[in-house]
Amino acid sequence: MLEAVLCDMDGTLVDSNALHAEAWSRTFAHFGIVVGFDEALHQIGKGGDQIIPTFVSRESLPRLEKPIKEYRSSLFHREYFNRIKAFPGSRELLLKMRAVGLRIAVASSSEKDDLEKLKEIAGIADLxxxxxxxxxxxxxxxxxxxxxxxxxxxxxxxxxxxxxxxxPWDIEAASKAGVPTIAVTSGGWTEEELLQAGAIEVYKDVHEISEMFTKSRLNRREVAA
Structure with a gap:
């Protein structure tokens, strides 16, 4: 029986992936590492502990990991965080989940303090x-x-x-925990890429899921093995 939904935040409920990608690209440039916007965008969904080793050599990692994390965090909060907006339909979708008896947890790579603010932006803190x-x-x-x-x-x-x-990072992480994933393309990945990664359903965004809720796996109380 389906009892709960584990919701990602960035790129799923709030429109922030491009902002994160730009901040990461600028951060790496500050340290003399060339990482294009598209390269950075396709790493979003991971945490900094996974992103930084992708672009920093093993030899340089002990010296650069902490300064890169601190620089990116400062840059993002100073220039990008207040530009984050909720995707239309975020609250409506979670209300429909609650209406059919589903319990909701947010499972995000964001830091705890940021997550509290993101829930407020998405209008879902009470859900x-x-x-x-x-x-x-x-x-x-x-x-x-x-x-x-x-x-x-x-x-x-x-x-x-x-x-x-x-x-795909959400899908892979959930799969390793034994949980199937419904995916949205609002984070910058295509339907084909998300299906290849193992998504059981793919929608344009949370608004589309909300509009098609009665046909979605979220409206069923059984999860296929």
């Missing part, structure tokens, strides 16, 4: 029962730690949950 952030994980997505923590906090089994995300 979310539990949440997990990068602070709750030894490793961020695509490792399963964040989704596993969400399952544990809700007290549900993987077979009783569905994840909602926008990147």
């Amino acid at each position: 979310v029962e539990k949440e997990t952030s990068s602070d709750d994980a030894n490793q961020s997505k695509p490792e399963p730690d964040i989704f596993q923590a969400a399952l544990d906090r809700l007290g549900v089994q993987p077979a009783e949950a569905i994840a909602l995300g926008d990147t």
Whole structure:
């Protein structure tokens, strides 16, 4: 029986992936590392612990990892965070989930303090029962730690949950935790890419899921093995 939905935040409920990508690209440039916008965009969904080693050599990582994290965080909060907007339909979709008895957890690679603000931006703070952030994980997505923590906090089994995300990293992380994923293309990945990554359904955005809710797997109380 489907009991819970584990929702990603960035690129799924709020329109922030392009902002994150630009901030990462600028950050790497500051340290003399060339990372294009598209390269950065296709890393969004991971946490900094996964993104930085993708572009920084193993030899330089001990010296650069902390300064890069600190620079990016400062830049993003100073120039980008206040530009984040909710995707239309975010609150409406979660209201429909609650109406059919589903419990909701947010499972995000964002830091805890940022996650609280993002819930307010999305207008969903009163609808979310539990949440997990990068602070709750030894490793961020695509490792399963964040989704596993969400399952544990809700007290549900993987077979009783569905994840909602926008990147292959969400799908991979959820799959490692034993949870199937419904995906949206609003984060910058194509339907084909998300299906190839293992998504069980793909929609344009959360508004489309809300409009098609009665036909969605979210409106069913059983999750196929």
